[in-house]
Amino acid sequence: MYETMTYTGGVHKHYEIEELIEDLGGFILQKNESQIDITLTIAVPSEDTDKIEAKAKELLGSVELSPLASTEIAVVSPTLARQHLPHAACDIAEYLRRYGTKTNMIGLARGAGKGIAQINKEEKDLIEEHDLAIFSLGSFDDCIRKKKFLFEDIDIPVIVTGSPEIVAEEINANAYVAGFGRIPRRLKRGENIRALKKLVKTSEDIISKQKEELSDDPLIISPVIVKITLERELPSIKDVNAPMAIVSQLDGVRVKLPYDEYYKEVANVVVEGYRLGDIAEIKKSKMYDHILVKILPETSIL
Structure with a gap:
């Protein structure tokens, strides 16, 4: 089983950690260089993460686990219309990418109102091709509850976001994160950033649990x-x-x-x-x- 991590450090002697990754049988998934810093998204055997941490400390860099790296997440809106897609869904997708995941934005064809919202089999199948689905809903408690049929039988973990406080079990979701909804601007304020960080933490917890379940019956090849x-x-x-x-x-x-x-x-x-x-x-x-x-x-x- 491989663990995904992010290493950040100086360009000087960065080749040493790259050589260590190779010696451990790991891989560099992504490499970003600036003038004086380098960021590596890596995958190494789970039993060798302590060796990477020790080398990072030696090089005066930092390393942390990145559960979302090497995953694909669907960010789903009831429609592609302006009242649903911008700005929360766009910013959710962009913010999650910073943590190594690949996000795809999906707008359902008929979700303009709680009375006519629908999801068809092709849309459901497309969402289920991902590791995790995040449904970006609106600002009204009643509207979110009446749209729970959109995701309650999705066969992958589902996180729902919206404005009011709702208990996830009441809408048959794996998790619910408040603080979003129909926000007619970019999510740049303090309360918005805190909500995005909570969403990332919730996503990481769910992905980590999925990895634990996979370790009970590992895949033939990583x-x-x-x-x-x-x-x-x-x-x-x-x-x-x-x-x-x-x-x-x-x-x-x-x-x-x-x-x-x-x-x-x-x-x-x-x-x-x-x-x-x-x-x-x-x-x-x-x-x-x-x-x-x-x-x-x-x-x-x-």
């Missing part, structure tokens, strides 16, 4: 290893213009290549001695016909 291998073995990935051509998830990866054209090529890639098509479910995504790879647990091959 999604991080699959991602690195596909980036190395698929020449077509270099031609993808979208940011993050391959997105890591808790139980797989999203490959931003057309399914019909590249399905067989992806399935035939060998990862640590396994043909990927033999150890994963490979299917067409509801998002732009991408390739969705869901890795099977170890018990599936016993």
